[in-house]
Amino acid sequence: MSRVIRLGTRASALALAQSRAVAAEISGRAGVEVELATVTTHGDVSSASLATIGGSGVFASALREALLAGECDVVVHSFKDLPTASQPGLTIAAVPKREDACDALCARDRLTLGELAPGARVGTGSPRRRAQVLTARPDLTVADIRGNVDTRLSKVRAGEFDAVILAAAGLRRLDLAHEAAQLFELADWPTAAGQGALALEARSDDADADLLEILAMVDDEPSRITAGAERAVLAGLEAGCAAPVGLTASLALDSLSIRACVYNPDGTRVIMCELSRSLEESKRQQESLRLAADLVRALFDDGAAELAPGWVGT
Numbered sequence: 617m618s619r620v621i622r623l624g625t626r627a628s629a630l631a632l633a634q635s636r637a638v639a640a641e642i643s644g645r646a647g648v649e650v651e652l653a654t655v656t657t658h659g660d661v662s663s664a665s666l667a668t669i670g671g672s673g674v675f676a677s678a679l680r681e682a683l684l685a686g687e688c689d690v691v692v693h694s695f696k697d698l699p700t701a702s703q704p705g706l707t708i709a710a711v712p713k714r715e716d717a718c719d720a721l722c723a724r725d726r727l728t729l730g731e732l733a734p735g736a737r738v739g740t741g742s743p744r745r746r747a748q749v750l751t752a753r754p755d756l757t758v759a760d761i762r763g764n765v766d767t768r769l770s771k772v773r774a775g776e777f778d779a780v781i782l783a784a785a786g787l788r789r790l791d792l793a794h795e796a797a798q799l800f801e802l803a804d805w806p807t808a809a810g811q812g813a814l815a816l817e818a819r820s821d822d823a824d825a826d827l828l829e830i831l832a833m834v835d836d837e838p839s840r841i842t843a844g845a846e847r848a849v850l851a852g853l854e855a856g857c858a859a860p861v862g863l864t865a866s867l868a869l870d871s872l873s874i875r876a877c878v879y880n881p882d883g884t885r886v887i888m889c890e891l892s893r894s895l896e897e898s899k900r901q902q903e904s905l906r907l908a909a910d911l912v913r914a915l916f917d918d919g920a921a922e923l924a925p926g927w928v929g930t
Contacts, residue, residue: 620649621827624679624688627654628764633789634814635692638712638834645833653688655679680706683819689827690818695810695843696783698817700851707820709831714839715785717812717864719745719805720796722787723779724772728798729753736778739768743881745781747860748805750883765790785812806862806877809846813839837900838867845874845904852912853878853920865904870895872904874911878920887923889914 621642625635632652639650655678676698679691684705695711721729729752732738738749739761746758761768761780765787768780779797787793816831842865855861860879865872873892879885891914893907 619826620651621690621830622653622688623650624653624655624682624691626675626679627656630765630786630790631692631694634694637789638692638814638816641712641834642830646830648830653682655682655687655691680817683817689824690816690831693815693817695813695815695847696808698810698815698847700809700847703817705819705821706817708815708840709818709828710816710833710835711840711843712814712816712834713836714843715788715812716799717807718784718802719781719800719807719811720784720787721779721781721798721800722769722772722795723797724775726797727779729779729800732756732778737776739771739777739780742781742808743858744808744860744862744879747879747881747883747886748862749781751879751886752883754883765792769795783807783811802864803875806864806875809850809861809863810843813843815843841865841872841895841900841904842867844901845872845908848905848908849874849876849911849915852909853915867895870897870900872900872907874907876911876915878915878923880923885923887915887918887920889918 623635623639625631635652639652642648642650676693679693680703682688683691690709723732732753734755735757737757737759739759740746740749741760741762749756749758759777761771761777765782768782771777772780784796784799787796818827818831845865846863849863850861853861860881862877863874865874871892871894873890875890876888878887889911891907891911893903895903
């Protein structure tokens with residue numbers, strides 16, 4: 617097929633690395649040319665805390681605007697940065713095979729979280745990670761940090777922070793997995809909804825059916841189901857992608873399990889709930905969303921709304 621697909625991406629090193637990998641996969645499977653079109657987002661140019669400028673969803677808005685304006689044919693999002701509310705005129709055309717969803721601690725002297733000295737300064741821009749650190753080590757100092765992966769790691773090397781917490785998937789995509797001193801087990805440390813997964817978004821009203829067929833070639837159903845179930849729980853909680861909620865879904869054969877932890881911001885209390893269900897082959901997507909809805913109800917029954925009023929809906 618003779619055509620060129622314009623793939624919109626942020627210009628950060630991580631965004632470019634994952635977009636180049638997606639472009640190569642599309643080209644390899646469909647035999648088409650894919651060129652990258654970089655887009656600058658508000659989150660890239662602002663030095664303010666993500667929590668104050670609208671959470672990580674600020675990275676998605678400019679990409680979506682470029683897509684709707686016809687400046688590109690498809691955009692690549694880190695799925696965890698994508699708001700759970702659907703965008704009119706757009707559709708998630710594919711979710712490629714998911715990377716490891718766990719978090720990583722990058723610390724000076726390769727210390728683990730348990731080995732950090734009392735009062736050690738840990739950097740993260742995530743309210744969830746902040747709550748998790750304080751749940752495990754209330755004696756540590758957790759401070760907000762911004763910047764790309766290299767910038768955050770350099771602040772550890774310079775002594776500004778004793779450690780930072782980053783997504784293991786991002787480190788691996790940048791060939792920086794060796795920087796991780798500790799990988800947190802998902803069973804104990806669930807991460808952001810959709811972490812480790814990418815989402816390819818295209819125009820839903822586009823008459824170019826060939827494009828959607830091409831993008832479907834890189835779709836991975838297990839990744840779509842697990843990331844989608846996690847995001848459905850977040851949407852049901854009305855929590856937003858920056859809320860202190862940890863989620864992890866796993867699909868083994870035809871059985872889906874979803875574990876959720878809702879934290880209060882200072883880490884002094886956590887509500888955990890896990891549900892599992894066998895999925896019928898022909899209804900895997902629908903049943904995964906029903907399981908997510910059941911988990912949301914269970915979390916509310918356990919007091920999630922009272923745990924963190926103001927960001928969890930009822």
